[in-house]
Amino acid sequence: xxxxxxxxIHITVSEGASLELxxxxxxxxTPYLFWYVQSPGQGLQLLLKxxxxxxxxxxxxxxxxxxxxxxxxxxxxxxxxxxxxxxEYFCAVGLTSGTYKYIFGTGTRLxxxx
Amino acid sequence: NAGVMQNxxxxxxxxxxxxxxxxxxxxGHSHVYWxxxxxxxxxxxxxxxxxxxxxxxxxxxxxxxxxxxxxxGPSILRIQQVVRGDSAAYFCAxxxxxEAFFGQGTRLTVV
Numbered sequence: 001x002x003x004x005x006x007x008x009i010h011i012t013v014s015e016g017a018s019l020e021l022x023x024x025x026x027x028x029x030t031p032y033l034f035w036y037v038q039s040p041g042q043g044l045q046l047l048l049k050x051x052x053x054x055x056x057x058x059x060x061x062x063x064x065x066x067x068x069x070x071x072x073x074x075x076x077x078x079x080x081x082x083x084x085x086x087x088e089y090f091c092a093v094g095l096t097s098g099t100y101k102y103i104f105g106t107g108t109r110l111x112x113x114x
Numbered sequence: 115n116a117g118v119m120q121n122x123x124x125x126x127x128x129x130x131x132x133x134x135x136x137x138x139x140x141x142g143h144s145h146v147y148w149x150x151x152x153x154x155x156x157x158x159x160x161x162x163x164x165x166x167x168x169x170x171x172x173x174x175x176x177x178x179x180x181x182x183x184x185x186x187g188p189s190i191l192r193i194q195q196v197v198r199g200d201s202a203a204y205f206c207a208x209x210x211x212x213e214a215f216f217g218q219g220t221r222l223t224v225v
């Protein structure tokens with residue numbers, strides 16, 4: 001069955017430190033890949049997306065993600081975290097087998113220490 | 115350039131009442147999805163609709179929940195006889211072939 005795994009439920013980093021949030025997917029073909037951020041009580045904001053081509057994708061707010069086919073991964077990175085980055089981050093895959101739908105990971109909650 | 119519009123943003127219902135959640139997709143989009151986010155959890159797929167058709171309802175609870183996307187007007191997610199466990203954020207998305215755009219969600223509280 002298709003699935004998305006975000007192995008880290010909580011991550012705490014100091015402001016200014018680098019960040020990497022992990023995402024692995026299980027799917028036969030290469031899906032479309034997305035990262036979203038959700039602040040408390042808010043909706044989802046798209047950070048970046050991968051459809052095809054260059055495997056290193058640049059997004060908003062200084063985030064980037066790298067698609068690694070051999071590892072079925074799409075990890076999100078930021079070189080220097082800001083306090084305003086504290087939020088919940090969701091990885092999602094868009095599947096096109098039969099019907100098109102999104103499958104979300106369970107999310108990683110990021111806490112930033114001043 | 116209106117995105118996906120959901121209303122109401124917040125909805126309070128007593129146990130046993132009905133909840134109706136509305137979603138207006140991005141203009142021109144004919145695919146609508148509903149997701150539920152329980153407190154402290156991720157988003158769970160509920161249903162995928164095209165105009166006047168339910169394409170995939172594999173994530174919908176078998177009872178009390180229904181969804182429609184009529185030819186005219188918004189998509190409606192309807193929950194009959196709500197229970198406390200229905201309290202959650204419900205997100206709607208509309209899509210092109212590759213990318214979905216999400217609304218701000220409706221936060222349902224059952225008291």
